[in-house]
Amino acid sequence: MAKVEKSTNPFKVFSKVAASSERKVIYMDNHATTPVDPRVLEAMMPYFTTVFGNAASRNHAYGWSAEEAVEAARLSIAQMLGANPKEIVFTSGATESNNLAIRGVAEMYAEKGKHIITTAIEHKAILDTCKYLETKGFEVTYLPVDHYGQVRVEDIRAAVRADTILISIMAANNEIGTINRMAEIGTFAKERGILFHTDAVQAIGRIPVNVEDWKADLLSLTAHKIYGPKGIGALYIRRKNPRVRLSPILFGGGHERGVRSGTLNVPGIVGFGKAAELVRELLPEESARVLKLRERLHQGILAQVDEVTLNGHPTERLPNNLNVSFAYVEGEALMMSIPDVAVSSGSACTSASLEPSYVLKAIGVGEDLAHSSIRFGLGRFTTEEEVDHTIEMTVKAVQRLREMSPLYEMAKEGIDLKTVQWTTH
Numbered sequence: 001m002a003k004v005e006k007s008t009n010p011f012k013v014f015s016k017v018a019a020s021s022e023r024k025v026i027y028m029d030n031h032a033t034t035p036v037d038p039r040v041l042e043a044m045m046p047y048f049t050t051v052f053g054n055a056a057s058r059n060h061a062y063g064w065s066a067e068e069a070v071e072a073a074r075l076s077i078a079q080m081l082g083a084n085p086k087e088i089v090f091t092s093g094a095t096e097s098n099n100l101a102i103r104g105v106a107e108m109y110a111e112k113g114k115h116i117i118t119t120a121i122e123h124k125a126i127l128d129t130c131k132y133l134e135t136k137g138f139e140v141t142y143l144p145v146d147h148y149g150q151v152r153v154e155d156i157r158a159a160v161r162a163d164t165i166l167i168s169i170m171a172a173n174n175e176i177g178t179i180n181r182m183a184e185i186g187t188f189a190k191e192r193g194i195l196f197h198t199d200a201v202q203a204i205g206r207i208p209v210n211v212e213d214w215k216a217d218l219l220s221l222t223a224h225k226i227y228g229p230k231g232i233g234a235l236y237i238r239r240k241n242p243r244v245r246l247s248p249i250l251f252g253g254g255h256e257r258g259v260r261s262g263t264l265n266v267p268g269i270v271g272f273g274k275a276a277e278l279v280r281e282l283l284p285e286e287s288a289r290v291l292k293l294r295e296r297l298h299q300g301i302l303a304q305v306d307e308v309t310l311n312g313h314p315t316e317r318l319p320n321n322l323n324v325s326f327a328y329v330e331g332e333a334l335m336m337s338i339p340d341v342a343v344s345s346g347s348a349c350t351s352a353s354l355e356p357s358y359v360l361k362a363i364g365v366g367e368d369l370a371h372s373s374i375r376f377g378l379g380r381f382t383t384e385e386e387v388d389h390t391i392e393m394t395v396k397a398v399q400r401l402r403e404m405s406p407l408y409e410m411a412k413e414g415i416d417l418k419t420v421q422w423t424t425h
């Protein structure tokens with residue numbers, strides 16, 4: 001009997017998870033996801049139990065309460081973006097928002113043209129959607145980026161054709177944190193009368209995002225990167241100058257003005273709305289605080305370790321992002337040497353091998369340094385103490401790994417590694 005009670009009480013389960021994390025792993029991976037802010041969780045709770053109605057139930061109080069909460073959240077998210085609430089459509093996350101934006105435009109405007117412009121360093125949700133469209137008769141230009149990861153407006157200008165229907169360019173990159181010149185790109189797209197979509201997932205909550213300043217026609221965002229729950233996102237769709245029309249990718253009950261059918265995830269939406277409210281309230285101070293911590297981390301490492309290179313732009317970058325390469329050290333080995341810090345490396349595990357990140361490749365980082373890279377992603381709950389602890393553990397690990405590296409030793413002895421004749425077997 002006691003067993004049944006235990007397994008059905010979510011708070012028991014919750015405290016068990018909390019207890020298991022007593023050996024505290026410092027979370028430095030806020031580009032991958034963020035923890036739900038306790039204020040967000042608190043706002044969501046009633047919508048799982050007492051206010052559980054279907055927002056589409058028009059004929060009773062349960063439905064009205066749910067709908068009211070959804071519309072309040074929609075307003076909060078719209079205000080965060082400088083948009084009208086009617087321009088916000090809820091999705092399951094930014095992967096779906098990106099799919100809906102690109103496939104929705106492609107299908108709706110196919111008669112006007114079949115050419116799309118994007119960049120080589122977009123998130124896979126953009127790149128793979130574009131690849132899919134290429135199999136359906138669309139043509140896609142994948143623009144290169146400069147050494148810092150910024151797309152050049154001249155390159156966009158040169159790529160535009162009479163049949164270009166969409167320009168999709170991310171606001172900030174999830175690996176290297178580089179921020180694009182959004183207002184300049186948006187203004188250009190507007191002048192040419194081409195729809196402009198941006199994946200703004202990483203920018204939201206870190207830098208000011210405003211659809212009018214950027215002249216964005218479509219903008220993807222997701223709750224779980226801004227201290228909201230996973231599995232809920234949104235797409236901003238401009239309604240005026242121009243009015244953007246999209247073909248849906250999900251068909252059904254005609255929810256969300258027919259653009260995205262499916263029963264609304266009310267608790268998720270409420271959490272997303274609260275997360276957006278917190279972004280509006282906290283953004284300038286939080287970004288300044290996180291930037292200071294990021295600089296402390298960077299300088300702390302540089303003060304004790306040589307041959308560290310920064311990947312991405314030195315200033316036009318997200319305040320919470322530090323992506324660095326430690327020459328002569330494998331990123332994977334370094335990650336395993338600091339198990340008490342949660343970070344990501346610049347190598348992607350494919351089925352058979354470790355591939356260097358396509359983003360680092362695109363900005364001209366060599367294969368060796370790409371495999372030596374680590375991404376630190378700071379966040380709302382990162383403390384100075386955690387940063388100092390991360391510096392200490394990272395520095396120790398790099399020093400230890402380099403002590404075991406013959407290449408590092410040779411380089412330190414002044415041997416030019418490029419002149420070494422390696423014997424191959």
Ligand SMILES: *Cc1c(COP(=O)(O)O)cnc(C)c1O
Nearest residue numbers: 093094095123174199201202222
């Ligand atoms: C995380 C992320 C996504 C995907 O968002 P989901 O809500 O997890 O589907 C898309 N684009 C960027 C830049 C991201 O960082």
